[in-house]
Amino acid sequence: MRTTPLWDEYYELLPREELEKIQLSRLKKVLIRAYHNLPYYRNKLEERKINPYDINSLSCLSHLPFTTKEDLRQAYPFGAIAEPLRNVVRVHSSSGTTGTATVVGYTKKDIESWSELAARALSSYGVDEEDIIQVSFGYGLFTGGLGIHYGAENLGATVVPASAGNTLRQIQIMKDLQITVLACTPSYALYLAEVARENNINWKESSLRIGVFGAEPWSEEMREDIEKRLPIRAFDIYGLSEVIGPGVAFECETKEGLHISEDHFLPEIIDPQTGRTLPPGEEGELVFTTLTKEGTPVIRYRTGDISSLNYETCACGRTLVRMKRVFSRTDDMLIIRGVNVYPSQIESVILSFEGVEPYYQIVLTRENFLDQIEVQVEVAPQFFSDQIKVLEGLKKQIEEKLKTELNLSCEVKLLEPKSITRSEGKSKRIIDLRKKEEIS
Amino acid sequence: MKQISVFLENRPGSLYEVLYKLKEEGINLRALSLADTAEFGVLRFIAENPEEIVEKLKKENFAATLTEVLAVGIEDRPGGLAEVVGILTHQNISIEYLYAFVSPQGERAYVVLRVEKLAEAEKILRENHIPILDKLTI
Numbered sequence: 001m002r003t004t005p006l007w008d009e010y011y012e013l014l015p016r017e018e019l020e021k022i023q024l025s026r027l028k029k030v031l032i033r034a035y036h037n038l039p040y041y042r043n044k045l046e047e048r049k050i051n052p053y054d055i056n057s058l059s060c061l062s063h064l065p066f067t068t069k070e071d072l073r074q075a076y077p078f079g080a081i082a083e084p085l086r087n088v089v090r091v092h093s094s095s096g097t098t099g100t101a102t103v104v105g106y107t108k109k110d111i112e113s114w115s116e117l118a119a120r121a122l123s124s125y126g127v128d129e130e131d132i133i134q135v136s137f138g139y140g141l142f143t144g145g146l147g148i149h150y151g152a153e154n155l156g157a158t159v160v161p162a163s164a165g166n167t168l169r170q171i172q173i174m175k176d177l178q179i180t181v182l183a184c185t186p187s188y189a190l191y192l193a194e195v196a197r198e199n200n201i202n203w204k205e206s207s208l209r210i211g212v213f214g215a216e217p218w219s220e221e222m223r224e225d226i227e228k229r230l231p232i233r234a235f236d237i238y239g240l241s242e243v244i245g246p247g248v249a250f251e252c253e254t255k256e257g258l259h260i261s262e263d264h265f266l267p268e269i270i271d272p273q274t275g276r277t278l279p280p281g282e283e284g285e286l287v288f289t290t291l292t293k294e295g296t297p298v299i300r301y302r303t304g305d306i307s308s309l310n311y312e313t314c315a316c317g318r319t320l321v322r323m324k325r326v327f328s329r330t331d332d333m334l335i336i337r338g339v340n341v342y343p344s345q346i347e348s349v350i351l352s353f354e355g356v357e358p359y360y361q362i363v364l365t366r367e368n369f370l371d372q373i374e375v376q377v378e379v380a381p382q383f384f385s386d387q388i389k390v391l392e393g394l395k396k397q398i399e400e401k402l403k404t405e406l407n408l409s410c411e412v413k414l415l416e417p418k419s420i421t422r423s424e425g426k427s428k429r430i431i432d433l434r435k436k437e438e439i440s
Numbered sequence: 441m442k443q444i445s446v447f448l449e450n451r452p453g454s455l456y457e458v459l460y461k462l463k464e465e466g467i468n469l470r471a472l473s474l475a476d477t478a479e480f481g482v483l484r485f486i487a488e489n490p491e492e493i494v495e496k497l498k499k500e501n502f503a504a505t506l507t508e509v510l511a512v513g514i515e516d517r518p519g520g521l522a523e524v525v526g527i528l529t530h531q532n533i534s535i536e537y538l539y540a541f542v543s544p545q546g547e548r549a550y551v552v553l554r555v556e557k558l559a560e561a562e563k564i565l566r567e568n569h570i571p572i573l574d575k576l577t578i
């Protein structure tokens with residue numbers, strides 16, 4: 001079932017019983033370190049009268065306080081770093097879309113583990129020393145670029161650090177350097193494919209074979225679309241800077257969930273409303289405790305990502321738990337006329353229609369105290385018809401499917417091609433014009 | 441004959457953008473119709489070198505397409521159009537849409553017809569001595 005090599009056979013095939021022993025001993029250590037070196041977390045433990053020396057089983061985890069993005073923001077700049085700065089060799093920072101930045105520190109050992117984890121992921125996709133990988137994730141404070149970069153170098157592949165932007169040049173590089181692996185955000189991959197098509201690039205001459213995509217939620221339909229437009233097999237990579245960066249979890253060839261490197265990260269799924277731990281298989285917010293991280297350890301960090309956990313041994317042989325691909329986040333859930341809607345649901349519907357381009361925008365307004373949702377899509381030039389009834393039919397079909405999927409009436413607006421801004425990084429798809437004060 | 445159709449978004453200026461582009465390219469419109477709904481519109485027109493025009497429009501990010509239509513000449517008198525429509529209706533050929541225009545000389549009017557069974561419609565109209573044009577040179 002597995003045709004690609006294991007990067008770290010010992011940990012990737014470790015029986016659960018043994019894995020749990022390692023996890024527990026690492027958890028004890030990280031808790032004690034957090035208690036002594038992270039004042040913000042020590043306060044939380046003391047408030048709840050928890051003695052970290054009392055933790056003696058993995059099930060104790062559910063009694064420990066959470067760490068939130070807000071905690072890390074308040075700890076800005078160095079309050080979340082558990083090591084003296086002289087031991088920190090790098091920092092990354094994520095600003096998010098709202099509020100202050102968070103700073104995450106890495107020791108030498110952290111950078112090494114991260115390179116190992118990213119190599120594990122790349123190896124699972126089938127990347128090896130022969131490959132030439134174009135890293136078109138942004139380099140800089142964002143972890144995407146450097147994370148994949150170090151992993152690929154560790155693996156022995158040839159790295160082309162293209163970073164994001166200048167799409168025509170990116171395509172030129174892909175052709176000239178005979179790139180075999182492309183790593184970027186899925187929305188950038190689509191954009192790149194579109195620019196290539198406009199410039200009549202013939203992919204038959206390219207050596208491209210693998211796509212490594214992450215840093216934003218993307219649907220199965222989007223994967224199919226990318227694989228149709230580019231000559232690649234597209235794989236999902238998961239990670240977030242607060243936990244380490246790309247490489248926390250990765251897909252294997254079966255593409256049935258992402259294997260979490262549990263020797264480094266302890267995952268949980270919780271109910272985002274109550275904070276209660278949910279049993280395996282149930283969907284909820286993904287929470288991580290770092291087990292090995294020195295620079296910025298986090299205990300029960302709430303990712304905001306919606307997923308579920310599957311502990312069955314995978315067809316690929318790995319014993320590492322699989323998390324369901326993240327299609328949505330707790331904070332991008334929209335409440336429209338009292339109905340919970342995830343943009344990813346809308347994306348799935350749009351991508352199932354051939355007559356529209358894979359770009360969309362959701363505009364929320366409020367008229368007479370009633371939420372209105374308009375889904376804007378671009379008419380695909382090749383499907384455009386001179387007949388009004390064909391276009392109206394398309395619009396109606398999309399509206400009906402949205403209604404069935406979301407349980408909500410949406411207005412679909414057909415736009416001219418290229419009306420929606422193409423993104424080179426994470427894309428902005430929601431425009432909420434509802435006045436905030438009216439909501440409460 | 442080939443007709444060019446262009447998708448128009450429902451917002452101010454979308455028609456002007458197409459027309460301005462056509463003007464820039466020095467394209468002379470022989471016949472034109474604008475169909476619109478509350479949500480969007482379709483501009484349809486006849487001009488010379490339609491293939492070239494569609495390519496140019498696509499390059500400028502317009503959704504444009506070519507459609508085979510029939511352009512027929514009718515006598516510019518009451519009932520002239522009814523006669524043509526009648527012939528097609530009798531043969532169960534449905535008309536998707538049509539638009540008419542009068543030549544400057546004023547003797548003849550022309551109708552652009554979009555029908556589903558184009559070859560059949562053409563044959564029947566010819567049999568009924570309705571002049572069919574390959575080109576609009578007015």
Ligand SMILES: [Zn+2]
Binds near residue numbers: 252253254259315318
């Ligand atoms: Zn697997």
